[in-house]
Amino acid sequence: MKVSWTERNRTRAVDRLEGVVALPPDAASAPEAAVAKADIASPDAAALQSAGWEFVHADPAVTMNCRAVYQESGGRLLIDGRGMTVRFRPNASETQIHETLSAHGLAMTRKLGFAPNLFEVSLADPDAPGSDIVKLANEVGNEPAVDYASPSFIQAISGRTRAS
């Protein structure tokens, strides 16, 4: 299913893989509804699996501790990072910032110093049924006090080396 969000006046679109979820390394709970490991056609799959992530066929609505999986048009895999980066407009007050985050079920993880009013935020209740980081980013990004809201994706970022 194609999903999209807008950040800094640019719309980004990815495919949300249906029926496939990612389980984090050392997942505390077993995937109750997992039926089988999923094979994903992407050069990134091996790197993510090597880091301990597992891709399984499962329903995210009933599977504990699982993450939605997205794929860019070029094949790159993105795993729901259960958070986003939000940059508020320079004139946004502290109260406005807290109220905006709270209204969308987000908790501030940290303020980042390299741009004004820039925050890493996470889902206050990551296991809440139906949580959708892309949908949420669209909602937060539409708030008047927000400059941009960008879903945080876990992804493979390897070194740019090549076999000699």
Added chain:
Amino acid sequence: MLPTRTLERGKAESLVRTLRAAPPVTVDERVDLRSFDERLPEQAEASAFGELITSEAMREQVLGFAAAGIAFVRGRESFTEMAPTERVAVGGSSAVTRVMRSEERLLLETERLNIRFAATSSIGQREDLLQKYRLLPLQRLGFAAALIQAVSTAAPARELALELLRHDIVEHAAPDFIQFIGQRHAPGDPEYVRQWHLRNRTTAGADIHAEAAWNVTRGAAVRIAVVDNGFDAAHPDLSLAGESGWFRPTADMVTADFVPGMTGMPAGNHGTACAGMAAARSNAVGGCGVAFEADLMAVACLPDQVGTQATLARALAYAANPALEPVSGFPASSGADVIACSLGPNGAQWQMEPILQDAIDYAVSTGRDGRGTAVLWATTNGNYPISFDEVSSHPSVIAVGRSTSTDSDDGSGYGPELAFLAPGVDVHIAAQGGGYRATTGTSFACPCAAGVAALAIAVSPDLSASDVGDILRATCDKVGPLPYNNGRNDRYGHGRVNADTVVQRATISAPQPNRFPAV
């Protein structure tokens, strides 16, 4: 055996002959010097850099003086007839009386002379002689008997030395010339002979011309940050700065915590190789890096090569300003001058999240107390347009592709965003585990160029991040079979980076604080 007195006298006569030989010394009457931090007055016509560089030996000396903050200027009239105050008023120097050339040596004459009297001469005889020639004694030099340094208040030092040598009580008199006495450095590290990217012994010239650059600088007092996934912090050729650190993912994998220092830092061959390429020490072990006297800050951000762009962004911002991760305890002033990052997919596409863009913008505009930290990034290894990679094609990023030991491109990313190539094919560099290994990738071209950028900043610390990129681009060797249009083409960018020409251009184009010694 000749008596010592006779021998010394013989040396003195030899000196007289040398000084009288025609013409042993050329005085450039209209060439003088000024410190870099003084504006060129209107009375002075132009820099005399170019005219003095008549040979490789002269080039080395002129650049050596320039690195010490001394520029040469051509005036409209003779400097040598002027009093010091007049000289200063027209852009000259009060400290140096004449600029001389003797064969391939630049000699800066001052008012000082070194005079050695005969041991048998009396104090009174010496004082009389000094008074006769209006010489003021400066200091007694204790490493030889009756040796003093004096200042001439009348005649030029060289002529005065000739006069003094006519007196029997003078064994030796010579102007105290200021000269550039450079160090020649060909690293003695055992693996150096295999590091073709530094000196190519097979295809002469198909390297970054490191040795010529090292005659001027090896990157001391400049800090290079390598942002990567892991490092061999115990590698004998890596001396990591205390500001190094790493990002540990939280248990829920939502974010990462910064951990200062090297304890627990993830290992990684890739980061080790990148760090070694940029700044491995020259220490008689292994090989060496491009800027082997530079500080090296290692920032590991994505263990297992998996994580978020938010963490990568924080790592870049930390490299530019360590105070942004308060747990580090380091001030902003300990940030890096140059950042090399060789992370990214090897496919065509990489979309940049706005937080990573914010971090890059911050580093290049705010780092180094506002001068900007240069950010160099490896292009994709794949044969794709760089424009598909939003990170290395970011306008503020210096995108580096890889070149071979025969100075050709090797099919890495191409397009108008490519800045230039640097050696990155079968380069022999540090590896995880303490050794050295031949390896290939744009990953290694990037820190190679970052090392060159560090050399530029070492000779001109006030260069902005943008200046650094401009100099690296403008001084490339135009290698390869493709024509260059307006100085570049899409396969080679501006060509292959050249450390020697970078250092020359950086030295001449940017002012430095005056470090000229007072007389």
